[in-house]
Amino acid sequence: MAQVTVTLDANLAIDVMMLSGTRNPQDAVELVLRDYLARGRRTGTRTGEAADGDRLTAERPAAQEG
Template identity: 85%
Template structure:
């Protein structure tokens, strides 16, 4: 796997370490990112994506003005 070096503010790295319960800033950032991506995938699975709207039947609008 290719690795990327990212420069972060020390306070941000410390917050990530405290959130993830790790002693290494690199491990902390990796865990936070993995969790963030996993949450996004779970949300997509529950709610669907933009293309799912095409599969639903189109209902006429029931809103009436006046």
């Protein structure tokens, strides 16, 4: 897997470490990013994708009288 180096503010890194409960800033940021991506996938699964918009129509079926 490719490695990427990102520069962060020290206070931001410390906050992320405290929230994630890790002692290594790299591990903390990785955990936060993985959680963010997982939440996005769960949300997409629950709400549908943009391509699912064609299944929704503005027209309502006519009410049956009887």
